[in-house]
Amino acid sequence: MSIAIENFVKAIYKNGKRDNNDTKPGNIAKELGISNAAATDMAKKLAIKDLINYEKYQELKLTVKGNKMALNVIRKHRLWEALLFKLFDMSLHDIHREAELLEHQTSDLLANKISEYLGNPKFDPHGDPIPNADGEITTTDTSISLSNSEEGKNYIISRLMSDDKEFFDFCAQHGLKYGNTVLVSKQFSKNKMTQILINNNTILLNEDFTSIIYVNEQD
Amino acid sequence: MSIAIENFVKAIYKNGKRDNNDTKPGNIAKELGISNAAATDMAKKLAIKDLINYEKYQELKLTVKGNKMALNVIRKHRLWEALLFKLFDMSLHDIHREAELLEHQTSDLLANKISEYLGNPKFDPHGDPIPNADGEITTTDTSISLSNSEEGKNYIISRLMSDDKEFFDFCAQHGLKYGNTVLVSKQFSKNKMTQILINNNTILLNEDFTSIIYVNEQD
DNA sequence: AAAAATATTTAAGCTTACTTAAATTTATTT
DNA sequence: AAATAAATTTAAGTAAGCTTAAATATTTTT
Incomplete structure (x- = not known):
């Protein structure tokens, strides 16, 4: 699966979690900095791959498979943030930017190695929970x-x-x-x-x- | 510059260093696992970007700019290898494969942070020299x-x-x-x-x- | 030096991931 | 409830990075 696809399901996941809860193409497009037309296009493609359920004019909804993919990418992102934060003296913003790229080029094996090295942390430096290797967030957030x-x-x-x-x-x-x-x-x-x-x-x-x-x- | 371009100049650099010294499109194509036609195509594009000098039927020759790009990517590759080798218990082959992907998603800033963290090493775990931040290999190899x-x-x-x-x-x-x-x-x-x-x-x-x-x- | 083999180039075509512009649908306002 | 605004979708088109097939040039063999 491509970087574009990974970012797309991630954007749906993230926007779905936010209070506005808007996962219509326009909002995803805004998140990703692409045109609404491109988002609609991509939505159709992802539906064929069984990553989302798509119905015209409706919210985009992740399938179980799509949700898993999103959490897998988010896991890698947050593990990278945790690792870079531990090793290097860099701003959280810079660390985020690096993780945004590295997350797509990281095997499950490497992700597990990073997690193990860090002592299987449950949170990244922002305080966001790190999904486990099965794509589950086990911590409950009461904040x-x-x-x-x-x-x-x-x-x-x-x-x-x-x-x-x-x-x-x-x-x-x-x-x-x-x-x-x-x-x-x-x-x-x-x-x-x-x-x-x-x-x-x-x-x-x-x-x-x-x-x-x-x-x-x-x- | 894209991943495809970075890999292309890197392949020219690597094949140029080897004893056969063959940097014609066919050999680059073989190295990258693409068709000869694609390699010729790309060669023309890179010539326009002043990364290589291209003359029909001749060897592809990196310009100063292209050489710098190749060494920059190689630097990142070797720094990643050195870091992963230090932190994780992984085979050199696995480490190489991860570095092959990470090298393209690494800012100069992050590369410098990795280098600094490792004490600015001159060699990677294969014994290959790591170019410095200016894309120069200062060590002489007598092996x-x-x-x-x-x-x-x-x-x-x-x-x-x-x-x-x-x-x-x-x-x-x-x-x-x-x-x-x-x-x-x-x-x-x-x-x-x-x-x-x-x-x-x-x-x-x-x-x-x-x-x-x-x-x-x-x- | 001609024939055969090999490599390179050109041409046409494909997929991905976008774009803009126009048409359509939905949501909001009056 | 109709008019207006906003969002979504469709349609047409583009660039990157490939493919295969055919044409052309170079290299090797005899």
Whole structure:
């Protein structure tokens, strides 16, 4: 299967997981940076290969086979991120970009070797779960986005769901990273801003950011 | 530049280095497993991109730019081999196969990080020299093939110039690896066989093997 | 040096993964 | 509920990287 196909099923998987839940061709096209027509075209092809179920004008739905392929690619992506993060001093954004390419050129054997070397980690450096060799995510995620957090509570950052450089630069600058503690000091419901305290610094986040920063309540 | 192009210039470079020195389309086609027609086609395209000089019916010659590209890919290949060899318990043949894919999806930045992590090694696990970031091979190779070795002398294995699984399985089985010592106990000039002593075992090699095992004289 | 064998090139055609433009369907607004 | 907007699909076309078959050039053999 080609790189284009792997990226396509991955995009369906990712968009399906997001709150909007939109897996129509247009949204996939946007994710991949291709035209809507190309996405429709590809959808038909993937249906023939039994990777998705395709009905005109409807959401694209991964078959069991397609889902497995998506998780296999995601596994490789996250294992590469974990390995590069451990070995090299590189920004998470750069690491993501490298993993985006390497994920398609990695045998199952090599993926397993990487996993074994790292002690079969369950999460990557973003806090995203790493599917196992059978394409299953065994960990349960109880985290919520900062948008849905409550004033006055302490949280531990569990995921930074983005591939965006600007966002990661901002995170690196302010200590927003996997495992760190934040206090939600104030929620401004009117303009959907959130004030947090992290590393003894108060910062203000808009919804673009709070919706992709996931946290768990601190006991 | 595409994977096909990177592999094409690499094939020209590699075939150019070999004793036959044949870089005509047919030989490149054979190396890459494509048709002669496809190789001629590609040669014309690469000439337009100033990667090779192409004249009908003549050898394909890399330009300075093409040579640089070939060495850049080879650098990445050999760095990956060195990294995988260090981190994972995998056969050299498997490692070679993974590197063959990864080499095309590796930024210069990542290549430099790998090199740095490994202490800027000058050789890969086959004993092949790793070009530096400027695409230069600074080490001089004084090794000779076992075919040209002399009876009764001790040698140190410096290179195993092959991508073949059978060959590597044989090498692994008999302790033929980079750095090990062999005594050339007898040369049979008639049928071009070579008898060597390694790890206290006597083995007999034909020319297919002795021509790709490179050694340095032991002082 | 001519004949035969081999290699290269040209020509025509295929698949993949896109594109833009136009037609059609669905969703939203008034 | 009709009009408008937006998204999806269809149609036609392109470039890359191949293929096979036929034509042409080069090399080897006799």
